[in-house]
Amino acid sequence: MPKKYDTPLLDQLEKGSYPSFVTEIKKAAAKNEQANDLLGALEQCYKDKKTHWKHGGIVGVRGYGGGVIGRYSDIPDQFPGVAHFHTVRINQPSGFFYNSKALRELMGLWDQYGSGLTNFHGSTGDLVLLGTKTEHLEPLFAEVSSRGWDLGGSGSAMRTPSCCVGPGRCEWSNIDTLDITYNITQEFQDEMHRPAFPYKFKFKTSGCAVDCIASIARADCSIIGTWKGDIRIDQDAVKWYAKNGMDINAEIINRCPTRCMSYDGKEIKIANEDCSRCMHCIAKMTKALRPGKEKGATILIGSKAPFVVGALLSWVIVPFMKMEPPYTELKELTRKIWEWWDEHGKNRERTGELIERKGMRNFLEFIGVNPQPAMIKEPRRDPFYFWQPDELK
Amino acid sequence: MPKKYDTPLLDQLEKGSYPSFVTEIKKAAAKNEQANDLLGALEQCYKDKKTHWKHGGIVGVRGYGGGVIGRYSDIPDQFPGVAHFHTVRINQPSGFFYNSKALRELMGLWDQYGSGLTNFHGSTGDLVLLGTKTEHLEPLFAEVSSRGWDLGGSGSAMRTPSCCVGPGRCEWSNIDTLDITYNITQEFQDEMHRPAFPYKFKFKTSGCAVDCIASIARADCSIIGTWKGDIRIDQDAVKWYAKNGMDINAEIINRCPTRCMSYDGKEIKIANEDCSRCMHCIAKMTKALRPGKEKGATILIGSKAPFVVGALLSWVIVPFMKMEPPYTELKELTRKIWEWWDEHGKNRERTGELIERKGMRNFLEFIGVNPQPAMIKEPRRDPFYFWQPDELK
Amino acid sequence: MSAPQRKTDIGPPHFKQFLPPVIQKNYGSWKYHEVLRPGTMVHVAESGDKVWSVRMASPRLISTDFVRDICDVADKYCDGFFRFTSRHNVEFLVSDESKVKPLEDDLKKRGMVMGGIGSRVSNIVHTQGWVHCHSAATDASGLVKIIMDEFIDYFTTKELPNKVRFAVACCTNMCGAVHCSDIALVGVHRKPPIPDHARIPNTCEVPSTIASCPTGAISPDPAKKSVKINNDKCMYCGNCYSVCPALPISDPVNDGVAIVVGGKVTNLRTAPKFSKLVYPWLPNNPPKWPEVTNAIKGILEAYAKGAQKHERVGEWIDRIGWEKFFKVTKIPFTFQHIDDFTFARETFRTTAAFKW
């Protein structure tokens, strides 16, 4: 494909030592008309300091209500190659693991049916195929699905779940993040592909409270691995850290949020009943400290971006849940939550927002969970609360 | 006065080693019909487990719109002595200082015109004369006012200001709490006696951040003394505390919220630019540490009880104000605040609630105060804020 | 006898006339103080002058005779000068050291109680209750009396990790300082008001009654020229009753006392804090409210045992965490503890780090 546009502004973003997305677009542009026009269209945005994309109309593949984001240029005459430029969300494998064979095949298909540009990955977690025409959607889907790939979520549906690397490569994972993610994705295929919820619903799973998938900040259901029982201490390794120059008091003991640790210059002691399992000491002394042995997860609900009344972090709903396949308890809980949300949720009302609007009690009673102090940072301040008739005389 | 009622329930509250209000009522009842009937009426409440008071109608003294709380019994036939039982709020002297002569005189009048029962003091600060009949209000007022006493506030008016003992007996007072309170009370007599505000407005003044008058929790305008400059340290006194068994590290250094103190076993050092003037170290080592020398006050606005949307603590509005008679800056600020509140406040909307409703910017711009980081715990989280036309291009 | 010439807008007497000479002389020039006994402290001025304060409990609701007794004592030992504290205690201000001991002895002889200075329980900030208020869901003076009786030792002798400030309010208007106290009681209703349709048309202004409800639970009942209450929306605040007396809300069986804890006012160490709900309801059992004293006892003892020196109740709880607080006090955790009001979201736990 010959160079079609001068891009003096974008060209400046090929300098500097970090790999350049402009170079990537140019690489694709060299053999792809759509990518070539994207380059021109993007330069135009840089010149005009504004976006040139219009609203997406509803486009998709047969039998699916989501997985494709429609997108049209507002200056299609200038850049016909991106007149339509829809993205296709491919559901990534758990933990973003790949091998070369599978991806080479997929990339080949994308060169054939799309712009040759991708996002590894979208911030929800999908493998995003970035930009194709409406008429390519069906053939592309036939090709990729026949090779074992499926679409991710979009619209008012369950969104593509994602997770941290977990047991795949991390010593702290208390749960099988990869399997949980795969399992619930399979279980809820229908909820993912055929939007029928009041709004989007996201799952993210982290193996421990380090939360390397940022689940607590951006998942309607955040699953975070944790443990019961004492932190396991290898006192020889403690000595090794001390010898290797770690200031154990400054770095560990004094930074423990619950002040439940002590160090006498030789050994570390932990008052485990006061430990909040924040992971600090374990993360900073991986050779010496390891989580306790009874494994499970804390289920937190509700996080989201700031629209409409400010961002939410997820709230603890089930302090401890055993996580063993087939994850029946989690699935039942999920279905209960969706049932309640379906019944009461307004259009474009996320689960967390609904809980706020209806009150935690209404939610907990419906899903059958008892009130527990772990659910709150602090009890209410005001003296204005309700009683149910059966609580009175 | 003969005993009129059996009070088996209240009698139980004469036991125990703490002085008993029941005994006090009985003392008054011995010579006063109203007090006698109060005893019976109160026993009735104890029996019925509910109040027997009705709403107060509007009662008062000529020329005043407040200062008297009207109160009527809902069983006047049973207890005619308290059929009316209005309280009279007498504006207490600054700091609750008295001498025997003045109070003997006042108590004499109250025996004559009222129940002989009082509150030293009401929780706003007034000397409360507890219970009299409508027809006694005028003569009582003539008597007390001719002897130098005046009514306090009630209704939608400025309420009786109050303050801590301050320079009267405290080594930490940075401002003359007693004089400020007297001065503003005099200045705003009209605003106090003739309710014309949207709702009540309270002033409370503390000499330092210890806040012994609880101003930050229950005053629409909280005036709290503070300083600039370094905390003065007497290192000999530090040694004296150490010698007398104080664990300076545990009690002082490690409890300093900003961690700006250090102690080498001999001397205390303070990084004053990091001190937040919380008063902990000074209060616990009064002989060794003293506030800095440049004196003034922080003005905080808005605290109140929980109705309607939860309690408020006062908010920092003016981080530092010099406080010298005649306190012109404070008075001007107050008038500005009232002007704004008068203009925008709804009926029964406190100043703090109005600031919340209209936004801090609107308030600050009107009163002419610039935004400063001291006003906030943290900046806003969400990206939803306004711009004024003159801030744009 | 004709009334004397009334005056208006003269304001309170100037405080200066009530300051003992030693205070006038050393006004604003105090250097330090020492707590000598739970009820006695001495303040030392830059000049070297001293003033002794002897603090005596008062039930706040006092007779004129009580005041005259104070006056007698003050005349005898401190030239008639005394003051009240912001917590309703009496402070005798003595400038002559030799009179301190005799004053204390005299007070003891009179059956008075001294204390409350230092890391102790002091007198309770409270309100009118059944003694004077139409709005009261419980009594205040009675509760104060039984609490102070119960914890008298913490006033007169025993020390605690820090001051413990109690407050009592008889309804959710919370006159006083309940919302920022270490341990506080507030009278609460638990049933919606029952409209008295016979009286409402004549007694109440319907629009302002409707407007008074914070939750929008009140609507017009045009047929009856009265109002209807949506019981599902009512949280029994009693505000409507304040506006319309024909909406009685008192209920001897279901009214009661809530306990909130962990508030503070002072800026020392940590910022002022609001009190938080720990007992949503305990029964009104006058005259002794045994359930209430018992509950407070559990809290106070857990605090006395668990807190470090200088930690206030709220600081102790913040350190150990609310989940641990409920564990050590064995207070049952209920739906009422979970905020469902305007700022609920700020109270939900947004971290996976908490204690079992």
Added chain:
Amino acid sequence: MSAPQRKTDIGPPHFKQFLPPVIQKNYGSWKYHEVLRPGTMVHVAESGDKVWSVRMASPRLISTDFVRDICDVADKYCDGFFRFTSRHNVEFLVSDESKVKPLEDDLKKRGMVMGGIGSRVSNIVHTQGWVHCHSAATDASGLVKIIMDEFIDYFTTKELPNKVRFAVACCTNMCGAVHCSDIALVGVHRKPPIPDHARIPNTCEVPSTIASCPTGAISPDPAKKSVKINNDKCMYCGNCYSVCPALPISDPVNDGVAIVVGGKVTNLRTAPKFSKLVYPWLPNNPPKWPEVTNAIKGILEAYAKGAQKHERVGEWIDRIGWEKFFKVTKIPFTFQHIDDFTFARETFRTTAAFKW
């Protein structure tokens, strides 16, 4: 060529096929790890087996050729196995120690950048921007590129007190993790949308347009069969434009970038935190946004200098206080910093203890 048999609802490929044998064998049995270099770490299994991860930067927006290059490298050094991280970096998973160094050398030769492990800046979580979104008030990829260029040393070599997580979102929808990042950028508008009355009647559904406005700034304009915007109420969120394309809100001069800081996600030490506003607006100056990089530099350097080991940006600020933060960074404090939204009251300072 006829299309192959399409399948539906099969879900993603099972991850197991993509796990290298060493991981399959030691799945869930890792013991510890060591960071060897800024771009290389080794995880050691209970069995003693090891897997080396070599982490390489990616611009996220990549061509199929880039992916094929990765595949080539993976084939050569790690049997074709690799993964992406949750921050879009590539990780080559090597089970043969002898291949680690050659892999690193190869990547260097290809001009690739390794790093981001440990207490460093890592890749930036970001969004579509002008590359693909109709809603964008700024570009995302461009901002990411200039920031990573500017702070590349903190990716490849230099250490910081702890990890610093950047995020970029091109509009207030904030796809990504802006709301909980150490340092994040968000594209913002500053002028109300201008209704295109010609198009609205045919293009937009008036009731849902009105309903879309969080502040109630939109009302019907029946004469024009269109809508009116109350400019005083509009806070330029762009939500109405999402619903009605005939309400354009982009403005090349007044659109720009806000900076928020101090958020975190992890539960270590302190609870997850929201990011807070520090620069309400900086101009859109593509392709280099010098004002933005400059501003970030000021913040990052103040953090590097002021924070203690293991303190995240937000933890450092919490320790020194926001008033001190504004002082040391010299960022001007404006009305925009003071919250006036639903939870404003939680952000006002309710203590007399603050720093000068």
